[in-house]
Amino acid sequence: xxxxxxxxxxxxxxxxxxxxxxxxxxxxxxxxxxxxxxxxxxxxxxxxxxxxxxxxxxxxxxxxxxxxxxxxxxxxxxxxxxxxxxxxxxxxxxxxxxxxxxxxxxxxxxxxxxxxxxxxxxxxxxxxxxxxxxxxxxxxxxxxxxxxxxxxxxxxxxxxxxxxxxxxxxxxxxxxxxxxxxxxxxxxxxxxxxxxxxxxxxxxxxxxxxxxxxxxxxxxxxxxxxxxxxxxxxxxxxxxxxxxxxxxxxxxxxxxxxxxxxxxxxxxxxxxxxxxxxxxxxxxxxx
Amino acid sequence: xxxxxxxxxxxxxxxxxxxxxxxxxxxxxxxxxxxxxxxxxxxxxxxxxxxxxxxxxxxxxxxxxxxxxxxxxxxxxxxxxxxxxxxxxxxxxxxxxxxxxxxxxxxxxxxxxxxxxxxxxxxxxxxxxxxxxxxxxxxxxxxxxxxxxxxxxxxxxxxxxxxxxxxxxxxxxxxxxxxxxxxxxxxxxxxxxxxxxxxxxxxxxxxxxxxxxxxxxxxxxxxxxxxxxxxxxxxx
Numbered sequence: 398x399x400x401x402x403x404x405x406x407x408x409x410x411x412x413x414x415x416x417x418x419x420x421x422x423x424x425x426x427x428x429x430x431x432x433x434x435x436x437x438x439x440x441x442x443x444x445x446x447x448x449x450x451x452x453x454x455x456x457x458x459x460x461x462x463x464x465x466x467x468x469x470x471x472x473x474x475x476x477x478x479x480x481x482x483x484x485x486x487x488x489x490x491x492x493x494x495x496x497x498x499x500x501x502x503x504x505x506x507x508x509x510x511x512x513x514x515x516x517x518x519x520x521x522x523x524x525x526x527x528x529x530x531x532x533x534x535x536x537x538x539x540x541x542x543x544x545x546x547x548x549x550x551x552x553x554x555x556x557x558x559x560x561x562x563x564x565x566x567x568x569x570x571x572x573x574x575x576x577x578x579x580x581x582x583x584x585x586x587x588x589x590x591x592x593x594x595x596x597x598x599x600x601x602x603x604x605x606x607x608x609x610x611x612x613x614x615x616x617x618x619x620x621x622x623x624x625x626x627x628x629x630x631x632x633x634x635x636x637x638x639x640x641x642x643x644x645x646x647x648x649x650x651x652x653x654x655x656x657x658x659x660x661x662x663x664x665x666x667x668x669x670x671x672x673x674x675x676x677x678x679x680x681x682x683x684x
Numbered sequence: 685x686x687x688x689x690x691x692x693x694x695x696x697x698x699x700x701x702x703x704x705x706x707x708x709x710x711x712x713x714x715x716x717x718x719x720x721x722x723x724x725x726x727x728x729x730x731x732x733x734x735x736x737x738x739x740x741x742x743x744x745x746x747x748x749x750x751x752x753x754x755x756x757x758x759x760x761x762x763x764x765x766x767x768x769x770x771x772x773x774x775x776x777x778x779x780x781x782x783x784x785x786x787x788x789x790x791x792x793x794x795x796x797x798x799x800x801x802x803x804x805x806x807x808x809x810x811x812x813x814x815x816x817x818x819x820x821x822x823x824x825x826x827x828x829x830x831x832x833x834x835x836x837x838x839x840x841x842x843x844x845x846x847x848x849x850x851x852x853x854x855x856x857x858x859x860x861x862x863x864x865x866x867x868x869x870x871x872x873x874x875x876x877x878x879x880x881x882x883x884x885x886x887x888x889x890x891x892x893x894x895x896x897x898x899x900x901x902x903x904x905x906x907x908x909x910x911x912x913x914x915x916x917x918x919x920x
Binding site: 580 | 759789
């Protein structure tokens with residue numbers, strides 16, 4: 398059971414990296430980025446392409462792929478996403494979902510739907526003895542990276558002036574402008590950062606999950622549930638809910654295997670009935 | 685009014701929410717160090733007028749001039765940096781920021797901003813609670829925080845949207861004395877106020893707003909003389 402709980406935390410690590418990006422993007426831009434899963438998928442394919450076509454190893458991909466995708470995010474925000482702010486939320490769905498389909502099909506055209514192999518980096522191919530059980534070293538590495546990234550984001554958000562501005566603008570964008578802060582200036586880097594995190598999660602996923610064009614779509618549905626449970630726009634809530642949901646689905650696999658996938662959505666419905674704004678969201682964020 | 689020391693001049697201001705026009709050709713002028721209130725029924729357009737000055741209203745027309753500078757084309761944050769301090773009707777306190785972060789978030793926008801020490805001297809309660817999340821404060825304390833924040837910015841013009849609403853008489857009094865104190869330092873205040881007694885006690889003049897139009901400008905003694913009539917008009 399402990400081992401299953403650990404699996405849950407590793408799964409939660411992926412949710413956390415994706416949910417963190419979704420939460421800051423939603424908070425600051427008011428945009429629900431349905432393309433987030435596609436960038437996760439591109440992260441994994443980025444690593445795969447670098448390795449299979451150019452022989453570039455995992456460690457380089459781990460840095461380079463998020464950077465490139467982050468820049469792509471910056472471009473996308475400048476060209477398209479920023480036009481959404483004035484428009485009906487329906488356009489938000491159409492644009493980001495459309496981007497997601499385009500990216501998915503571009504990759505599918507090239508690589509088909511079967512999963513591509515990606516080996517674990519040799520440095521992390523063994524197992525670690527964690528005292529109570531042994532565990533694949535690579536999975537431990539994923540968990541450590543995700544926790545470090547979330548902790549790093551946490552430090553930046555809570556201890557720096559930039560972080561304070563992002564928190565303020567995530568919570569109340571209009572008020573923040575009315576206090577003399579150029580929110581628009583921070584929107585592009587925040588969007589790029591969110592996309593880079595999705596890319597990072599994708600690279601991390603490549604050696605342990607099936608690398609195929611649909612991998613993002615499957616995951617992102619759960620991540621949306623995570624963000625809703627944590628409270629839309631609440632950064633802390635999203636990350637907490639991510640690890641919590643990871644644990645719950647893993648334990649669900651163990652005890653209620655038939656409904657483990659549904660469990661998340663039952664939980665989401667229950668949370669919404671009890672607290673419509675999510676666990677850490679505030680009611681006024683709904684209006 | 686002498687135009688040489690005019691701080692805020694608003695002319696031809698109209699604004700819409702969807703199809704509904706909520707401001708119609710509103711005009712007003714405020715001189716340096718004046719405290720002026722906007723009074724009028726709910727829905728008369730008071731909040732919208734402040735939002736237009738701030739550049740927050742999406743559909744609007746007309747001009748806003750501040751310290752002789754035309755702000756009309758500027759986005760909100762650049763308007764603020766010319767010296768505007770906004771205290772919104774919901775007080776605008778961040779739950780995700782501590783009391784101290786709420787104070788430190790906005791930039792300094794005027795020549796004479798309050799230091800954090802001075803803020804804490806004037807509002808000892810905020811110092812005690814400086815590490816708490818902003819919205820854990822009581823309503824009155826949040827209002828003090830919202831006022832303290834614009835003073836720390838060093839704003840030359842405060843735009844306060846019903847700062848006394850729902851607060852105890854003691855706190856209302858305190859807000860009155862803060863407004864008089866900043867007035868003595870040459871800060872100008874445009875205040876939305878439903879409480880006619882409070883309006884009289886702090887303000888120099890009053891604009892009466894009805895159905896999106898400024899229908900009258902009243903001196904303090906006129907307001908007093910017509911209090912009964914106005915209360916009826918305001919439906920309070």
